[in-house]
Amino acid sequence: MAMMLIGYDLNGPDGDYDRLLDSLESFGSYWHCLDSLWLVETRMSITQVRDSLWMHMNHGDEILVIDVTGAPASWIGFNQECGDWLKDNL
Template sequence: MSLLIGYDLNRPGQDYGSLHDAIKALGSWWHQLDSTWIVDTYKTCTQVRDELNKHIDANDELLVVKLSGEGAWHGFTPKGSEWLKEHL
């Protein structure tokens, strides 16, 4: 299943490294927008939220939603577009 992950880390200078590593560990991933990722994973939205909560602060915002399989986009690299076509 493909999940969309979006976040805002609200503390200036916050380290994204551990959060990015945790997202990449979920499965095959796509990341061409600053704070937006799509991952292909067997985990539920709740499981992913709970896992990623370990890597953000209490004042940060996190969104995890299941994708429907339909999408439209513009301006991405051919490689990024192919990943989306394959995983949505």
């Protein structure tokens, strides 16, 4: 399984935010403690993740997907639940 970092901006006035959130949550194991930034665990490639989420976005929106599997990470300021998830999954 790979860990993907996903960041997005919904810039259009008619974005379907609920469908995008449902799609992000469907990955199963995810971290979402920052507004438009997610970490998800998946067997999909970065392109497959991007394309599966782009279906719920509009032309003026933006999305970034980065495979961070095994990458070092450092954080501060998150509550216990958010910090524990990062410690246990990264």
